[in-house]
Amino acid sequence: MKGSRTKGTTTIEVGAHGVALITIINPPVNSLSSDVLSSLKDSYEQALRRDDVKAIVITGAKGKFSGGADISAFEKVQEGKVNEPAPDFKLSEVLGDTLEAAKKPSVAAIDGLALGGGLEVAMACHARISTPTARLGLPELQLGLIPGFGAMNSRTFDSIYGTQRLPRLVGIAKALEMMLTSKTVKGEEAHALGLVDAVVPPNELVSAACQWALDISECRRPWIASLYKTEKLDSLGEAREIFKFARAQAQKQAPNLIHPLVCIDVVEHGIVSGPRAGLYKEFESFQELVRSYISKSLVHIFFSLRGTTKIPGITDLGLVPRQVKKVAVLGGGLMGSGIATALILSNYPVILKEVNDQFMQAGIGRVRANLQSRVKKGKMTQEEFEKTLSLLKGSHDYESFIDVDMVIEAVIENVSLKQQIFSDLEKYCPPHCILASNTSTIDLNLIGKQTKSQDRIIGAHFFSPAHVMPLLEIVRTKQTSPQVIVDLMDVGKKIRKTPVVVGNCTGFAVNRMFFPYTQAAILLVEHGVDLYEIDRVITKFGMPMGPFRLADLVGFGVAIATGMQFVENFAERTYKSLLLPLMQEDKRGGETTRKGFYLYDDRRKAKPDPELRKYIEKARSISGVAVDPKLARLPEKDIVEMIFFPVVNEACRVFAEGIAVKAADLDIASVMGMGFPPYRGGIMFWADSFGSKYIYSRLEEWSKTYGEFFEPCAFLAERSAKGAPLSSPVDHATSRL
Numbered sequence: 001m002k003g004s005r006t007k008g009t010t011t012i013e014v015g016a017h018g019v020a021l022i023t024i025i026n027p028p029v030n031s032l033s034s035d036v037l038s039s040l041k042d043s044y045e046q047a048l049r050r051d052d053v054k055a056i057v058i059t060g061a062k063g064k065f066s067g068g069a070d071i072s073a074f075e076k077v078q079e080g081k082v083n084e085p086a087p088d089f090k091l092s093e094v095l096g097d098t099l100e101a102a103k104k105p106s107v108a109a110i111d112g113l114a115l116g117g118g119l120e121v122a123m124a125c126h127a128r129i130s131t132p133t134a135r136l137g138l139p140e141l142q143l144g145l146i147p148g149f150g151a152m153n154s155r156t157f158d159s160i161y162g163t164q165r166l167p168r169l170v171g172i173a174k175a176l177e178m179m180l181t182s183k184t185v186k187g188e189e190a191h192a193l194g195l196v197d198a199v200v201p202p203n204e205l206v207s208a209a210c211q212w213a214l215d216i217s218e219c220r221r222p223w224i225a226s227l228y229k230t231e232k233l234d235s236l237g238e239a240r241e242i243f244k245f246a247r248a249q250a251q252k253q254a255p256n257l258i259h260p261l262v263c264i265d266v267v268e269h270g271i272v273s274g275p276r277a278g279l280y281k282e283f284e285s286f287q288e289l290v291r292s293y294i295s296k297s298l299v300h301i302f303f304s305l306r307g308t309t310k311i312p313g314i315t316d317l318g319l320v321p322r323q324v325k326k327v328a329v330l331g332g333g334l335m336g337s338g339i340a341t342a343l344i345l346s347n348y349p350v351i352l353k354e355v356n357d358q359f360m361q362a363g364i365g366r367v368r369a370n371l372q373s374r375v376k377k378g379k380m381t382q383e384e385f386e387k388t389l390s391l392l393k394g395s396h397d398y399e400s401f402i403d404v405d406m407v408i409e410a411v412i413e414n415v416s417l418k419q420q421i422f423s424d425l426e427k428y429c430p431p432h433c434i435l436a437s438n439t440s441t442i443d444l445n446l447i448g449k450q451t452k453s454q455d456r457i458i459g460a461h462f463f464s465p466a467h468v469m470p471l472l473e474i475v476r477t478k479q480t481s482p483q484v485i486v487d488l489m490d491v492g493k494k495i496r497k498t499p500v501v502v503g504n505c506t507g508f509a510v511n512r513m514f515f516p517y518t519q520a521a522i523l524l525v526e527h528g529v530d531l532y533e534i535d536r537v538i539t540k541f542g543m544p545m546g547p548f549r550l551a552d553l554v555g556f557g558v559a560i561a562t563g564m565q566f567v568e569n570f571a572e573r574t575y576k577s578l579l580l581p582l583m584q585e586d587k588r589g590g591e592t593t594r595k596g597f598y599l600y601d602d603r604r605k606a607k608p609d610p611e612l613r614k615y616i617e618k619a620r621s622i623s624g625v626a627v628d629p630k631l632a633r634l635p636e637k638d639i640v641e642m643i644f645f646p647v648v649n650e651a652c653r654v655f656a657e658g659i660a661v662k663a664a665d666l667d668i669a670s671v672m673g674m675g676f677p678p679y680r681g682g683i684m685f686w687a688d689s690f691g692s693k694y695i696y697s698r699l700e701e702w703s704k705t706y707g708e709f710f711e712p713c714a715f716l717a718e719r720s721a722k723g724a725p726l727s728s729p730v731d732h733a734t735s736r737l
């Protein structure tokens, strides 16, 4: 699959007017594989040699300029399969610019996208013409890299160098913003910034670019080498201030990441010491970064994200998703209203059903508030607000369900209530209608037990707030039909969620991984680790918040109810503690009650509470646990391991049971559902950086001292005995899929 992307070519066509049109062809995004680059260099040299060519236009086939360097090539470097970048890189090669210093002018004709190396090629041309909808950007930082195309391809097509050209075209501050946020700009904005020279409709793109190239060659327009432009550059003093501010921002936003700082250093070096020195630094830094753990992790996440939609036996059957025209959501609470918001934002007409008018109005009110907050943030106009909200209709009965194509049930986690609802749905909805439940823990077979519609029952597990969180856990039972899975995946994609398809069990994949996360934290606290220290260390590790701050946010009611499901189903590995119930008894229910593990002021700012000691001591005495002096002085590294290795242990069980098709799906589920830092590659990828033997031995050691909660599972024992990675495919899983 990834291998097929390394092909590709370019074509060259010389028109009567003397312009050579070079087209990059490498579907689906015209990535710059080494084959494409060699061919680009050949075509370019041919154009330079030919007497009938006065000027050159570079474009991309099928309305896409280029999605940048071939990311699978980085993966090969990272896996040690190839030894690129070329070790025989010489500065003379840098000086021998292929594009910018050539004797004939070149113009980039940009439609669709010009990203990363794609934009770098365009910036090395002497002018750029784009369509209004084209997206231009340098998103390399998302892959743990810096724009450094020349470094990667010094043998074939050298001196493209994005970190040096973008500041000279759009100014230092805007260039840093574009690189550090990886955000793209559209044609018109790119024009206003000076990144492109003209914006034209798609059907005029190539002819306008050809004319522009001729104009340059015939001296009617300026011949501009962006590397040597200076008018957009600030004075050195101003530039230093911009770099200082950017560094402070980068450190604040991503304290664990080095590559944003490297990017700033490289840009600064080019400004202070000149573009050539900047180019050399870019090359050196790129070589280091491409082999870094962070880049490996982020490249792994890039492909794993796209891999979630490839499910053997489902997505390879050639099924076409059916059109879902109308959706009903049952329950207007926090989840139901969030789901309805996500749907109407993507233009799905939605019926929101509640038990009575009061609840229905409250549900619609929540949707309205969700949309209003978008208006406030400038993400939506008032007119769009009205139009979007008009897609939502309230109802208290099932009469209007006669023509819905999908129902998503989002009522409270009560088995008999859900069973009743699904029996009703079977009666009122058309026979093709998809019957989905947003349950976060309950077995779907139980929910659909009283129906004959098991083949169209499916889990659509959203994460709160549902209109914001990017993950959609799609749960299939053994009876769910492949067509229904494909339909829900399609709706998921349309509402901009990443769907991860998992098997049916209590807690599915994400909540099963979450369960030991909170449990381990409570166990450590009862054994003497400071609660706020745990949250601090876990946040420093890269989670959006620590386990206790999260419990406050979710609310103790939900946390206790979910916990009960796990106690019932996985009693042997549950650490039983009364800490949460004791606090709840005292009306400390988390953030909504202004008191949980933290105290909250009017602006929801969390503050530690010394009072907590009394609850911890009481819970400790009920559990019969004594403070372990060793744990009271636990180093940060051990806190991280004692919290996350139990999560790895559960992820291994989920994988071994076949709940997840591949380990990479658990990486995505952990990143998008739990907030696990993407630059650590996801839970299984991170675990493999320690090795199965190490994790197994640590868990075994702790299980002897602190009990069954830590006991390593059979899968971990087996992988450890073989010294095998945890993420290698499972051979004999008793698949639940």
Ligand SMILES: C[C@H](O)CC(=O)SCCNC(=O)CCNC(=O)[C@H](O)C(C)(C)COP(=O)(O)OP(=O)(O)OC[C@H]1O[C@@H](n2cnc3c(N)ncnc32)[C@H](O)[C@@H]1OP(=O)(O)O
Pocket (backbone or CB within 6 Å): 001, 002, 005, 028, 029, 031, 032, 067, 068, 069, 070, 071, 072, 113, 115, 116, 117, 118, 120, 139, 140, 143, 145, 146, 147, 148, 149, 150, 152, 162, 303, 306, 307
């Ligand atoms: C040295 C240089 O400075 C470094 C670089 O240039 S690094 C590369 C910079 N470019 C990027 O980061 C862009 C990455 N790609 C994207 O953001 C998106 O794919 C896109 C906006 C181009 C297209 O999005 P979308 O239409 O939703 O398609 P998407 O599903 O993401 O991609 C389609 C296929 O192209 C592949 N693909 C996309 N960009 C690719 C790339 N640059 N290299 C290799 N494969 C790529 C995807 O893996 C996917 O493959 P699959 O069908 O086998 O799963």
